[in-house]
Amino acid sequence: MDPITYKLPHTPQGIQKPGEPVKHISSPAVTGSSVLGIKYKDGLMFAADCLGSYGSMLKFKNQHRLHAIGKSTVLAFSGDVSDFQYMQETLDELMNSERNWEDDQSLGTKSIYSYIHAIMYQRRSKVDPLWNSYVVGGIEKGKPFMGYVDLYGTTYEADSLATGFGKHLAQPLMRKALEDKEGDLTEEEARDVLLRSLRVLFYRDTRSLNLYQIAKVTGEGVTISDPTHLDSEWEFGRNIRGYGF
Amino acid sequence: MVPTEHHGDQWEPYVDNGGSTLAIAGEDFVVIGSDTRSSDGYNINTRYDPKAFKFTNNTVLATTGYRADCKSMAKSVQAQITKYAHDHGKEMSVEAMAQMLSIMMYQKRFFSYYVFPIVAGIDKEGKGAVYSYDPVGNMERVGFRAFGSSSALLQPFIDDQLGFKNRADIKPEERELHLPDLQQAKNIITDVFNGAAERDIYTGDGLQLFTITKEGGIELEELPLKRD
Amino acid sequence: MVPANRRGFHFDNCKRNELLESKGSITAKFTKTGTTIVGLIYKDGVILGADTRATEGPIVADKNCEKLHRLTENMYCAGAGTAADTEYTTNMIASKLELHRLNTNRQPRVVTAASMLSQHLFQYQGHIGANLILGGYDINGPQLISVMPHGSTDKLPYMTLGSGMLAAMAVFETKWKPNMERDDAIALVTEAVSAGIFNDLGSGSNVDVVVITKDRTDYLRNHSKPNQRVPKQTSYKYPPGSVSVIRKEVRYHSNANQSPAAVVPEVVMSES
Numbered sequence: 001m002d003p004i005t006y007k008l009p010h011t012p013q014g015i016q017k018p019g020e021p022v023k024h025i026s027s028p029a030v031t032g033s034s035v036l037g038i039k040y041k042d043g044l045m046f047a048a049d050c051l052g053s054y055g056s057m058l059k060f061k062n063q064h065r066l067h068a069i070g071k072s073t074v075l076a077f078s079g080d081v082s083d084f085q086y087m088q089e090t091l092d093e094l095m096n097s098e099r100n101w102e103d104d105q106s107l108g109t110k111s112i113y114s115y116i117h118a119i120m121y122q123r124r125s126k127v128d129p130l131w132n133s134y135v136v137g138g139i140e141k142g143k144p145f146m147g148y149v150d151l152y153g154t155t156y157e158a159d160s161l162a163t164g165f166g167k168h169l170a171q172p173l174m175r176k177a178l179e180d181k182e183g184d185l186t187e188e189e190a191r192d193v194l195l196r197s198l199r200v201l202f203y204r205d206t207r208s209l210n211l212y213q214i215a216k217v218t219g220e221g222v223t224i225s226d227p228t229h230l231d232s233e234w235e236f237g238r239n240i241r242g243y244g245f
Numbered sequence: 246m247v248p249t250e251h252h253g254d255q256w257e258p259y260v261d262n263g264g265s266t267l268a269i270a271g272e273d274f275v276v277i278g279s280d281t282r283s284s285d286g287y288n289i290n291t292r293y294d295p296k297a298f299k300f301t302n303n304t305v306l307a308t309t310g311y312r313a314d315c316k317s318m319a320k321s322v323q324a325q326i327t328k329y330a331h332d333h334g335k336e337m338s339v340e341a342m343a344q345m346l347s348i349m350m351y352q353k354r355f356f357s358y359y360v361f362p363i364v365a366g367i368d369k370e371g372k373g374a375v376y377s378y379d380p381v382g383n384m385e386r387v388g389f390r391a392f393g394s395s396s397a398l399l400q401p402f403i404d405d406q407l408g409f410k411n412r413a414d415i416k417p418e419e420r421e422l423h424l425p426d427l428q429q430a431k432n433i434i435t436d437v438f439n440g441a442a443e444r445d446i447y448t449g450d451g452l453q454l455f456t457i458t459k460e461g462g463i464e465l466e467e468l469p470l471k472r473d
Numbered sequence: 474m475v476p477a478n479r480r481g482f483h484f485d486n487c488k489r490n491e492l493l494e495s496k497g498s499i500t501a502k503f504t505k506t507g508t509t510i511v512g513l514i515y516k517d518g519v520i521l522g523a524d525t526r527a528t529e530g531p532i533v534a535d536k537n538c539e540k541l542h543r544l545t546e547n548m549y550c551a552g553a554g555t556a557a558d559t560e561y562t563t564n565m566i567a568s569k570l571e572l573h574r575l576n577t578n579r580q581p582r583v584v585t586a587a588s589m590l591s592q593h594l595f596q597y598q599g600h601i602g603a604n605l606i607l608g609g610y611d612i613n614g615p616q617l618i619s620v621m622p623h624g625s626t627d628k629l630p631y632m633t634l635g636s637g638m639l640a641a642m643a644v645f646e647t648k649w650k651p652n653m654e655r656d657d658a659i660a661l662v663t664e665a666v667s668a669g670i671f672n673d674l675g676s677g678s679n680v681d682v683v684v685i686t687k688d689r690t691d692y693l694r695n696h697s698k699p700n701q702r703v704p705k706q707t708s709y710k711y712p713p714g715s716v717s718v719i720r721k722e723v724r725y726h727s728n729a730n731q732s733p734a735a736v737v738p739e740v741v742m743s744e745s
Contacts, residue, residue, distance in 0.1 A: 148290070
């Protein structure tokens with residue numbers, strides 16, 4: 001009799017045979033969708049919803065996806081949660097070993113970004129990537145910095161960044177907001193465009209949630225809000241009748 | 246299976262981030278143009294991600310292809326150049342750097358950098374030098390070269406305008422006597438990149454125009470390109 | 474083989490093509506327009522918008538093409554997908570609607586066009602790659618219906634399609650309201666298409682708009698032109714003599730009153 005087998009989302013695609021080349025790349029299990037980041041007058045602002053999906057299942061509604069690294073850096077992630085947790089442990093180790101010098105110095109945003117990129121690029125070069133996209137941002141020597149890294153080790157910087165579906169839905173809105181104000185948003189304007197973007201993502205990204213967090217980095221340091229409910233509008237649906245005939 | 250952003254039976258460790266580069270060697274100068282768009286499929290990653298890197302006071306490395314590899318390669322080159330300067334008490338020449346890059350690329354023959362590099366600078370005789378490579382390190386010194394997503398548009402054009410290929414009024418042996426002057430070369434690069442931004446969807450946003458002369462070192466001008 | 478007297482369609486050639494493709498033979502590539510097309514309903518009618526870029530892979534094939542197709546005086550159709558399919562499908566439906574108008578002596582209705590499109594595309598089981606936004610005004614007021622390649626339809630107050638659909642939808646989802654004024658609605662459509670033009674590489678160049686109201690249709694070709702070409706720095710005129718002449722031949726068109734003997738071809742061999 002055949003044994004009963006379960007196929008979970010993270011089941012590897014084949015069985016390793018001795019002597020064969022090592023096969024990597026398992027599929028992600030619990031995942032987060034888009035994260036957003038934008039520069040404004042006093043620093044940077046980040047946004048992400050609180051959903052940890054398990055395949056198409058809405059599994060965890062308290063997944064924190066914005067994290068402070070050190071005193072003035074925020075790390076926002078999308079993609080596989082366990083791969084992120086590995087990255088977070090690695091970064092904690094790094095920050096601790098830096099603290100052990102007791103020289104009152106800690107790694108700045110650019111150094112953290114560079115370290116994350118190094119890990120991501122190394123893992124892609126082993127063809128065993130960490131299944132994540134990151135937005136890293138903060139203030140270093142009084143200047144704002146924000147960069148993107150993904151599982152390919154691809155990096156780039158811009159005044160607004162997004163991962164996942166946010167690349168398609170939120171970036172156009174954030175770029176427009178920055179263009180209209182010539183890259184000089186107030187805190188209210190930055191928050192407004194992030195909330196608008198989150199709302200669009202809630203409407204149009206099936207792996208999204210109307211519960212979000214906002215993180216801020218200013219000269220004062222990092223603040224990350226509690227999970228907050230996002231309002232949305234469905235009234236227009238009342239007038240929709242059928243599909244054409 | 247869990248549907249995610251990137252998925253497939255076999256994960257590909259390469260991405261094409263688009264963009265174009267073009268270098269022209271003159272009698273005593275070189276000009277290097279490159280656009281600043283970084284893209285992934287139909288998406289613009291950022292409108293400003295320079296892909297030409299300045300080394301020493303005399304050399305520029307312009308790259309296209311997979312940007313993570315471009316940057317990693319440029320970093321390794323920079324490390325070697327710094328080490329060379331410390332070891333020998335002088336800056337590395339373009340010729341040396343060109344040869345070094347070829348070797349560095351061939352060392353990764355079986356997991357190659359997906360990069361199409363151009364090295365440009367002033368050689369030991371004071372002449373403009375342009376070196377072009379394939380992704381595994383095959384090197385060639387040329388008078389001008391276009392690489393990247395617009396290369397098929399740009400190369401035939403400069404073959405005609407600068408190489409005088411198939412021109413009845415200039416004999417083949419006289420072709421290299423008609424080198425462009427600095428202004429001509431700069432004009433061609435700006436015109437050609439505006440043209441590329443019109444017709445190649447991966448080229449646009451901004452143009453970086455490097456000019457290298459023996460006296461002036463490296464000068465950089467930044468010009469806007471179409472953003473659609 | 475399908476018997477000659479069997480009715481309906483058969484897709485033997487599609488299967489054959491798939492087989493040939495899997496064996497590595499080259500199959501026909503066709504122009505797929507990466508596109509941003511949008512449509513919305515406002516107070517007095519319906520507005521459609523489109524970008525004007527047509528692509529062939531990474532190359533811009535046409536910088537100012539038309540993606541808003543006229544079906545009747547009171548109906549337009551914005552098309553995304555395979556260029557030939559959107560063009561021929563809308564042309565065929567336009568022709569059928571005109572005959573229908575002549576036969577019935579009535580203004581064609583939007584549902585008529587929608588079911589014609591839907592049934593035509595369903596028959597071809599998705600092999601006609603037309604993604605359409607149909608907008609029109611008839612006795613039932615303004616209507617906006619999308620038709621997908623397999624024949625499914627949707628009836629919504631605002632919609633976007635094509636590779637730039639997400640960029641455009643982000644704009645609609647934040648700014649669309651019911652019962653907008655004409656100028657605001659045109660501005661919103663323009664902004665949505667522009668979001669596609671500047672954020673999606675498959676879309677570009679200009680914005681075309683059509684406004685359809687109860688008794689008037691305004692086709693605003695190139696309503697916005699945000700991507701004008703910059704002038705060239707140099708002239709690329711060739712000096713005379715830069716092209717080698719291989720052979721020179723002059724032929725005169727024969728006239729009715731000219732005898733064939735008078736037509737003397739002049740052939741000059743050049744020096745090179």
